[in-house]
Amino acid sequence: MKISNDTLAVLQNFATINNGIQVKAGNSLKTISPNKTLLGLATVPEHFETPFCIYDLSQFLGTLSLFNSPELDFGEHAVEIVEGETRLRYVYADPNTIVTVPEKRLECDGDxxxxxxxxxxxxxxxxxxxxxxxxxxxxxxxxxxxxxxxxxxxxxxxxxxxxxxxxxxxxxxxxxxxxxxxxxxxxxxxxxxxxxxxxxxxxxxxxxxxxxxxxxxxxxxxxxxx
Structure with missing residues (x-):
């Protein structure tokens, strides 16, 4: 899988809200600030087959910048980032170390x-x-x-x-x-x-x-x- 520029822009924004992120299977990305005053949601082109957590999203995005246009293989415990002869293994975080978004969707009846x-x-x-x-x-x-x-x-x-x-x-x-x-x-x-x-x-x-x-x-x- 390649990560599109639009998805990278979303992840870069979400890293300013919460430096950790939990990604579930599907094409939705969600984040919430540690004090729970800001929640962000986005639908992205990619469909993630495997759920995973990243503890330091800024570091992960910096890692991707080491490559030009890498392929990402999301495994059970880590993602393999591959381009040509270069390969990097980035290990997932424990979900318990991440401030995660509640399951129930918020609603806002606007006055x-x-x-x-x-x-x-x-x-x-x-x-x-x-x-x-x-x-x-x-x-x-x-x-x-x-x-x-x-x-x-x-x-x-x-x-x-x-x-x-x-x-x-x-x-x-x-x-x-x-x-x-x-x-x-x-x-x-x-x-x-x-x-x-x-x-x-x-x-x-x-x-x-x-x-x-x-x-x-x-x-x-x-x-x-x-």
């Missing part, structure tokens, strides 16, 4: 729904990085006519903030301030359709992967219209 283009998300992240702002806030504007995404610090009333208008919908008359952490937004660069539930979870659905991201409930507010 708030909007599109978040790659350009807007990158602008928000860049502003957050330059200004030292830890939070992404999704809220109604003061006139409650449209949605706003803001990079800010919700624990600092004098914080700088950077705002972007969003194309989305919310139930008429509802007011809210839904708070996420940029540290949890380790997403593959892409356009995303986003749903946020007042129950404390958000779903970012892209063309390459999807993510469930925790909402900071202690800082968030949602008031439904009467």
């Amino acid at each position: 708030i729904e909007f599109d978040l283009p790659h350009k807007s998300l990158e602008s928000l992240k860049k502003a957050a990085n330059i200004l030292g702002l830890p939070n992404l806030v999704i809220m109604t504007d003061e006139a409650e006519e449209y949605l706003i995404a803001s990079a800010t610090d919700v624990k600092n009333s004098t914080s700088n903030n950077f705002k972007v208008k969003l194309d989305g919908e919310t139930p008429s008359g509802d007011t809210f301030k839904m708070v996420l952490k940029f540290d949890n937004l380790k997403l593959i660069p892409d356009d995303y359709h986003v749903r946020i539930s007042s129950k404390g979870i958000s779903h970012f659905d892209g063309t390459k992967a999807e993510y469930f991201v925790a909402v900071e409930q202690n800082e968030s507010e949602y008031t439904a219209s009467q």
